[in-house]
Amino acid sequence: MKEMTFMEHLEELRTRIIRVLIILVVSFGICYYFSTDIQEFLLAPLRAAIGTQGKVVFTGLLDKVLAELQIAFWSCVALASPFWFREAWLFIKPGLYESEVRAIRPFIFVGFLLFIAGVAFGYYVIFPFTFKTLISSGVQNVEAMLNLQDYLLLSSKVLVFLGILFQMPNVIIILGFMGLVTKYSLRNMRRYLAVAFAVAAAVITPTPDILSMMCVWIPMMILYEIGIIAVAWIVHPYLHRKYMSDETTSESEPEEEA
Numbered sequence: 001m002k003e004m005t006f007m008e009h010l011e012e013l014r015t016r017i018i019r020v021l022i023i024l025v026v027s028f029g030i031c032y033y034f035s036t037d038i039q040e041f042l043l044a045p046l047r048a049a050i051g052t053q054g055k056v057v058f059t060g061l062l063d064k065v066l067a068e069l070q071i072a073f074w075s076c077v078a079l080a081s082p083f084w085f086r087e088a089w090l091f092i093k094p095g096l097y098e099s100e101v102r103a104i105r106p107f108i109f110v111g112f113l114l115f116i117a118g119v120a121f122g123y124y125v126i127f128p129f130t131f132k133t134l135i136s137s138g139v140q141n142v143e144a145m146l147n148l149q150d151y152l153l154l155s156s157k158v159l160v161f162l163g164i165l166f167q168m169p170n171v172i173i174i175l176g177f178m179g180l181v182t183k184y185s186l187r188n189m190r191r192y193l194a195v196a197f198a199v200a201a202a203v204i205t206p207t208p209d210i211l212s213m214m215c216v217w218i219p220m221m222i223l224y225e226i227g228i229i230a231v232a233w234i235v236h237p238y239l240h241r242k243y244m245s246d247e248t249t250s251e252s253e254p255e256e257e258a
Contacts, residue, residue: 012094016087023083027076035068038075042155045123046146049131058148067149074156078119078163082112096178103177103238111170118166121219122159130205130212161204165220172227176235183232190224197221 031038043056058064089108093101175181201216 012091016091020080020084020087023080023087024076027080028072031075031079032068032072035071035075038071039068039152042071042152045127046131046151046155049128049135050146054135054146056146056148056151060149063147063149067152070149070153071156074153074160077160078115081115081163085111085115099242100177104174107170107173111167114166114170115163118163119159121166122162126158126162126205126212126215127155129215133209133211158204162216165200165204166223168220168223169227169230172224173230173235176231177238179239181231183228183236186224186228186231190228193224194221197224 046056058067085108089105096104172181172186197220198213198217201213201220205212205216
C-alpha cells in the first residue's frame with residue numbers, strides 16, 4: 001500500500017480523469033467515422049422484427065446527424081471500456097495491499113468480458129424479444145413508422161447500461177476483497193435489492209411490458225447471486241488464509257526475538 005496525502009489523491013484523480021477524457025475523445029472520432037456501420041448494426045434487430053410492417057424514418061433535417069453523434073458517443077463509451085477500466089484500477093491500486101492487488105487484478109479483465117456479455121445479452125436477447133412483442137401487439141394492417149434518432153439513442157443507452165449492470169459480480173467480488181461486504185451482508189440485502197433491480201429493469205427496458213422487464217430483472221438477480229457465491233467460495237477462503245498467515249507470522253515474531 002502506498003501512502004498518499006489528500007492533495008496527492010486529488011492530483012492522481014485529475015490525471016486519471018484527463019487520460020479517460022483523451023481516450024474517449026479518440027474513441028469518439030473512431031466511432032463517428034464508423035457511425036454508419038454501427039447504425040446498421042443497431043438497426044438489424046429492429047428491421048428483423050418489423051419486416052415489411054414498417055420503416056425507420058427521420059423527420060428533421062438534423063435528425064440523421066444528431067443520431068450519428070449519439071451513436072458515436074455511446075459507442076465510444078463501450079469501445080473505450082478496457083481503457084477506463086484500467087485507469088480506474090490504477091487509481092485504486094495504490095490504496096491496496098500487495099496481496100489485495102494480486103487477488104483483484106484478474107477481475108479487471110473479467111470486468112471487460114462482463115461488459116461485452118451485457119451488450120451481447122441486450123442485442124441478441126432483449127432487443128429481438130422486445131421488438132417482436134411490440135410489433136405483434138400493435139394495431140393490425142397499420143404500418144409502423146419509427147423515428148431513427150429516438151431508436152438509436154434508446155438502443156445505444158440500453159446496451160451500454162446493460163454492459164455496466166453486468167459488472168455486478170465483479171464489483172461485489174472486489175468489494176469483498178476490500179472487506180466492505182460479506183456473504184452475510186449480501187444475503188441480508190437481497191430482498192431490498194430485488195425491489196431496486198425491478199425499478200432499474202423497468203427504466204432500462206425499451207417497453208413497459210412485464211415480460212421485457214422480467215428479461216432484465218431475472219439476469220440481474222442471477223448476477224447478484226453469482227456475486228454472493230463468488231464471495232463465499234473465493235473471497236472468504238482467501239481472506240481466511242490471509243488471516244491465518246498473518247496470525248502465524250505475528251506469533252512467530254516474539255519467539256524469534258526471544
